[in-house]
Amino acid sequence: MNSGKFITFEGIDGAGKSSHIGFVADLLAARGHTVVTTREPGGTALGEQLREVLLHQKMHLETEALLMFASRREHLAQVIEPALARGDWVISDRFTDATFAYQGGGRHLSIDKLGQLETWVHPHLQPDLTLLFDVPLEVARARLDSAGSHDKFEREQADFFADVRAEYRRRATQFPARFRIIDSTKPMDEVRNALEVILSSI
Ligand SMILES: Nc1ncnc2c1ncn2[C@@H]1O[C@H](COP(=O)(O)OP(=O)(O)O)[C@@H](O)[C@H]1O
Numbered sequence: 001m002n003s004g005k006f007i008t009f010e011g012i013d014g015a016g017k018s019s020h021i022g023f024v025a026d027l028l029a030a031r032g033h034t035v036v037t038t039r040e041p042g043g044t045a046l047g048e049q050l051r052e053v054l055l056h057q058k059m060h061l062e063t064e065a066l067l068m069f070a071s072r073r074e075h076l077a078q079v080i081e082p083a084l085a086r087g088d089w090v091i092s093d094r095f096t097d098a099t100f101a102y103q104g105g106g107r108h109l110s111i112d113k114l115g116q117l118e119t120w121v122h123p124h125l126q127p128d129l130t131l132l133f134d135v136p137l138e139v140a141r142a143r144l145d146s147a148g149s150h151d152k153f154e155r156e157q158a159d160f161f162a163d164v165r166a167e168y169r170r171r172a173t174q175f176p177a178r179f180r181i182i183d184s185t186k187p188m189d190e191v192r193n194a195l196e197v198i199l200s201s202i
């Protein structure tokens with residue numbers, strides 16, 4: 001039987017990752033795969049309610065991390081695990097690397113504590129491929145500012161995003177088998193070419 005794969009999209013806000021999800025989904029569908037496209041926080045009815053709270057309310061950083069993992073637990077149970085069990089391919093706009101990068105890197109929550117939550121919520125599952133859309137902070141900021149209104153995370157300052165980006169890049173080095181870094185400063189068509197090359201090998 002055709003076995004499904006789990007692909008995650010990551011990067012700092014404004015890096016340009018969401019712009020390519022439809023493209024990658026179409027590419028995989030053209031190869032005959034059934035593709036499920038989803039996102040975090042969110043991806044389920046409850047998860048989308050948690051997303052509203054997470055993106056717009058201030059809270060203790062541990063509450064924030066716990067709610068990210070609560071949304072993820074529901075997402076895994078309702079969407080990701082059943083889809084992979086059917087043999088579908090799953091594309092998620094963010095997953096656990098985002099919690100390490102934002103709550104760990106950005107907000108300095110202990111990486112050990114986050115590791116414990118990860119072990120609790122998904123002890124075995126990891127993405128087969130993580131696409132890290134990487135841009136300097138100024139490029140991301142300019143893209144965000146031209147895109148309109150900002151949520152709680154998008155209003156954070158440059159040093160926060162510097163720490164988020166550094167943690168993403170550290171994880172890419174720690175898990176080289178699944179991470180691919182995309183230079184997202186390049187024009188859209190060049191980014192797409194790079195994605196095609198990466199996807200042709202999985
Ligand atoms: N390679 C690119 N070159 C120029 N602009 C881009 C590129 N990728 C994305 N953008 C623009 O940057 C903005 C943010 O992109 P988006 O995909 O929503 O970012 P993210 O999901 O990473 O926050 C959008 O207005 C998008 O059109």
Ligand SMILES: Cc1cn([C@H]2C[C@H](O)[C@@H](COP(=O)(O)OP(=O)(O)O)O2)c(=O)[nH]c1=O
Binds near residue numbers: 040041068099102153
């Ligand atoms: C999944 C996840 C997202 N986030 C943050 C990153 C983003 O700022 C925000 C929502 O992500 P995203 O959907 O990428 O935002 P948008 O579509 O508005 O660009 O949530 C965390 O802080 N931790 C997490 O675990």
